[in-house]
Amino acid sequence: MPVPHGSPGSLTLDPALRADADQAVRVLRASGEVHVWWWDLPARTDPDDLALLNTAEYERALRFHAERDAAGFVRAHASARRALAGLLGVPAAEVDLGRRVCPGCGDGSHGPPSVLRPAVPLAVSLSRTDGLGVLAVRAGTWVGVDVEARRDVRADTLAELVLSESERRVLAGLAPGPDRDAAFHRCWTRKEAVVKAVGVGLIGTELTALEVHMEDDGPVAVSHSHQGVNTLWSVSDLDVGAGYTAALARPDRSATGPVVLHPPV
Structure with missing residues (x-):
């Protein structure tokens, strides 16, 4: 070894x-x-x-x-x-x-x-x-990225724990199946990307209060609050191949340059 x-x-x-x-x-x-x-x-x-x-x-x-x-x-x-x-x-x-x-x-x-x-x-x-x-x-x-393999999820159960009220309404308007699962994964990766960019992780964030505008294509502006400190992030979805959902978060004030993707060789 x-x-x-x-x-x-x-x-x-x-x-x-x-x-x-x-x-x-x-x-x-x-x-x-x-x-x-x-x-x-x-x-x-x-x-x-x-x-x-x-x-x-x-x-x-x-x-x-x-x-x-x-x-x-x-x-x-x-x-x-x-x-x-x-x-x-x-x-x-x-x-x-x-x-x-x-x-x-x-x-x-x-x-x-x-x-x-x-x-x-x-x-x-x-x-x-x-x-x-x-x-x-x-x-x-600061920067944050998250990726998830798409899979069937019990969105109704998880929604109460991790989605905001408006996000739950959007999800409820979708029929169970691939589109609903994709929407949940999109929401989840955006939240993960933000909390990783902030640096406090999931434990340091009230996920139901973190609104990531899952109905919008993006980039979207996302506000995060922790211990009285409010920060604003620009969140984009990333195309990293079939079967995966990914999102990127960076400080909103610096989100002026392009995202350069380096696919696997």
């Missing part, structure tokens, strides 16, 4: 590579672009993926009970490094990932993902579902 590259003792980078990374971020900031990658998740762990993980990620991968879940986690984090490496012009092995402090409770163990090396001001968000992983990256502080 390959040995992970580990969390480096120094987060410094070769000056030439650091200059390339800094320039890439400047271009990204000037364009306002958000870059989105997605990839299939394997059933078994790939040794080449595992070799890119740091020690903390390696140890977390070992704690998964199901091989498929471990393989998905490993592929997602390795693929995120490869995508960031291509964006920043550095080798994948020189990219290290960690977590930011949770803005809700101040805990550093479950905050949003961050790029530790190169130490550049990028916002990143990762999401996994059955068979697919998605990464969103933008220059700045």
Whole structure:
């Protein structure tokens, strides 16, 4: 089994590579672009993926009970490094990932993902579902992405727990079946994308008070409130292939640049 590259003792980078990374971020900031990658998740762990993980990620991968879940986690984090490496012009092995402090409770163990090396001001968000992983990256502080494999859902039961009153009315107006399931998934991924962009997650949000305008094609403006702080987000639906629903959230004031999609090769 390959040995992970580990969390480096120094987060410094070769000056030439650091200059390339800094320039890439400047271009990204000037364009306002958000870059989105997605990839299939394997059933078994790939040794080449595992070799890119740091020690903390390696140890977390070992704690998964199901091989498929471990393989998905490993592929997602390795693929995120490869995508960031291509964006920043550095080798994948020189990219290290960690977590930011949770803005809700101040805990550093479950905050949003961050790029530790190169130490550049990028916002990143990762999401996994059955068979697919998605990464969103933008220059700045916050971004959120969520993806869900479409499946039959008990929308009536879940609606009371996660949908606003107006969202429940929209859902009730749809006949049971694929269209209704698609509408629920659209609503759910939008909510997930917002709470991940805010950084507090599902636990820190009253989902029935988070209105994501499921009847509108978007982009839509979504207001989020947490501990007396109100923020506004621009939320877009993403096309990541048949059988999946995905959404992207970014600060409304910065939602002026295009979303650049990088389909799997």
